[in-house]
Amino acid sequence: MDILLNVLKDKKIKEEITISGSKSESNRLLILQNLFPEITIENLSDSDDSIHMQHALSTKKEIVDIGHAGTAMRFLTSYFAVKEGRETVLTGSERMQNRPIEILVNALKDLGADISYEDKVGYPPIRIKGRKLIADNVQINGNVSSQYISSLLLIASKLENGLTIELVGEITSIPYINMTLSLLHQLNIEANFEGNIIKVLPKKEIEKQTVVVESDWSSASYFYSIVASAEIGSEIKLSAYKKESLQGDSCLAEIYQHFGVSTTFGENFINLKKEKASNKEVLEIDLRDAPDIAQTIAVTCFSEGISCNLTGLHTLKIKETDRLEALKEELTNLGASISVTNKSLRLEESVEINENISIKTYNDHRMAMAFAPLALRVPINILNAEVVTKSFQKFWDDMQQIGIKIDKL
Template identity: 70%
Template sequence: MDLKLKTELFASGKEITISGSKSESNRLLTLQQLYPSLKIENLSDSDDTHHLQDALASSSDVADIGHAGTAMRFLTAFFATQEGVTKVLQGSERMHNRPIEILVNALRDLGADIEYVEKEGYPPLKITGKKLTQSKVSINGNVSSQYISALMLIAPSLQNGLEIELVGKITSVPYINMTLQLLHQLEIEAEFEGQFIKVKSKSIVKEQTIVVESDWSSASYFYSIIALSEVGSSVKLSAYKKDSLQGDSCLAKIYQHFGVSTFFEENSIRLTKENKHDSTVLIQDLKSAPDIAQTIAVTCFGLGISCDLSGLHTLKIKETDRLEALREELTKLGAIISVTNESLHLKASEEIKENIQIATYNDHRMAMAFAPLALKVPIEILEAEVVTKSYRSFWKDMAIVGIKSEEIK
C-alpha cells in the first residue's frame, strides 16, 4: 500500500491514545512465561508484540517472528532454558541477515544447545532447551542492549542466577535499566554496578498487575509534527509518566530545541509549540535512544536547520541500514547529508522537494519519521503498511491531527 500524504489544516488540540511500549511489553511477556502470576495491562498493539505472543503460545516446533528483532533475541534466550522443548526460530529474509552470534555465543557459554540452520552467525536457529547451570557470562557492552536484556530476563529462572560482565564501553544503558527496573517490580534481586549485572534466582513471584506505559518512540512523531507546526499548536498524548523507564523519554528535553514544550498532566502529556525553533545546529549523542534518530533528522530537515547526530552504530543492523536509508531518502528531498558508520550530519537547507516518493525498506520507522513532512509539502510513502510493526493505528492517528492519506492506485 502506497500513500500520498497532504495537510490542508493542522488540527491542533486533539487527543491521541497510544498503545503500550513495545520494549516494556516484550520484556514483561517474556517474564510472564517464567512467572505466570504476573498480569499485564495496556500491552503494545505492535506486530512485534503479537509475533512474540504467538510464538510463546504456540505448541508448534517452528516459530516465525517475521521482522521482530526483539522477539528473536528474547525468544532465543527463553527457549534455550526450556527443558525438553526443541524449537526452530525463524523470521523474514531481513531477519535472517541480522547477526545474532554474540547472543548465541553467550548462551552457549552458559551451556545452551543452539545450532545455526543455514548461515553461521544468523537465524534461523534450532534451539534445544535444557537446564543451564553456569552462573557467569561475559558479553561486549557496546552491542545491542537486547542481547544483554535477553540474558537478564532469563537470569532469575536459572538455578544459580546470573552474573553478566559487560566488556568495554557500555551503550544503550536506559534499555538495560528498563529491564532492571521491571525485575525490581517483580521483587527480583538485581543490580547493575560498573561493568557487572547481577541477578539472583527466584522461583516464584507474588501475583500482581503491571500497567505498561505508552510508547515514547511512537510519541516522537507527534513531537515532530508539533515542531513543524505553527507556534501555539498542541496535541495531547496518553498514557505517559514523568518517571518513565524508557530512554526515548529524552524527547521532552531534545525537542525544546525546536520550540516544543512538554507538560505532564494526569496520565498524559501535552506537547505545545511555544516558541520558534532554535536555528543553531543541533548536536546530540543518541547512543541511549537510537530509535528516535530518524525522527529528529527529518524534523531538522523540515525546519531547515543543521544537525550532527552520533552514537548511532546500532542503526546499521536494524530492519534496514537506517543511516544509509536516511541519507538516500533525505537526499531525494533536497537535503545535503552525510553519514558514517555511527553518525549523521545534515546541513541546513531552504527547499523541500514536493511529491517525492519515500522508500521505507521494510522499516516502520522510515515510514513514520517522514510522515510529518506532509505539514510542509505533499509527500508519498511507499509500502506504508509497514507501520504496523510498532504502531498499527498510525495512519488513523495522523488523520486525526490533519495529515490525510490517500492510497496511490
C-alpha cells in the same frame, strides 16, 4: 499500500491521542509472564512485534517464525534455551535472517545452551534444544545491542544459581538495560548493576501482581515532530505517559525544546505545545542511549531547516534496514545535504524541500512514520505504508485525526 500525504491548509492543531503500550516494555513482560505466570499485564502493546511474541510463546510448533520482529528474535533465543525438553527452530523474514545473532548465541553457549545454526553461521534460523543451564556467569561486549543483554537478564532469575554478566568495554544503550532491571525490581527479583557488572539472583516464584505498561515514547516522537512543524500555539495531548519513565526515548521532552516544543506532564499524560520558533543553531546530540528516535530527529531538523550532527548511531546499521543509509538516500531525494558514517549522521541546513517525492520504507516502520510529519511542509508519498503496524497499528488513523489528508496511490 502506497499513499499520498498532504495538509489541505495551515491550521493550529489541538488534538488528543491515546498511544498503545510500549513495545519494549510489553515484549519484556511477555517473556517474564511466561516464566512467572503470576503476572497480569495491562495496556499491552498492539504492535505486530508484540503479536508475534505472543504467538511464539503460545505455539507448540517446532518452527517459530517471528517475521521482522527483532526484539522477539533476541528475547526468544534465551527463552527457548531454558525450556527444558523443548526443541525449537527460531526463524524470521529474509531481513531477519541477515541480522546477526552470534554474540547472544555465544553467550548462551558459554552458559551451557545447546544452539546450532540451520544455515549461515551467526544468523537465524537457529535450532535451540532447551535445557537446564548451570553456569552462572558470562561476559559480553557492552557496546552491542542492548537487546542481547536484556535477553540474558530476562531469564537470569530462572537459572539455578542466578546470573552475573560482565560487560566488556564501553557500555551503550544503558536506559534499555535499566528498563529491564526496573521491571525485574517491580517483580521483587533482586538485581544490581554496579560498574560493568550486572548480578541477578535466582527466584523460583513471585507474588501475584498486575503490571501496567506505559505508552511507547518512540511512538510519541512522531507527534513531537508534528508539533515542531506546526503553527505556534498548536497542542497535542498524548496518553498514557509518566514523568518517571523507564524508557530512554523519554529524552524527547528535553531534545524537542530545541524545536520550540514544551512538554507538560499530567496524571498519565503529556501535553506537547509549540511555544516558539525553532532554535536555528546546529543540534549536536549523542543518541547512543536512544537510537530509535534518530530518524525522527533527522527529519524534524530537515523540515525546520536546522543543521544537525547526530552520533552514537552504530546500532542503526543492523535494524530492520541499514537506517543510516536509508535516511541518507531518502533525505537526499528530498533535497537535503547529508553525510553518514557507520555511527553518525550530519545534515546541513536545508533551503527548500522537494515536493511529491516517494519515500521508500525498506520494510522499516520507523522510516514511514519518521517522514510522515513532512506532510505539514509539502505533499509526500509513502510507499508500503502498512509497515507501520510493526509498532503502531493506528498510526495513519491518528495522522488523519490531526489533519493530514491521506489518499491511496
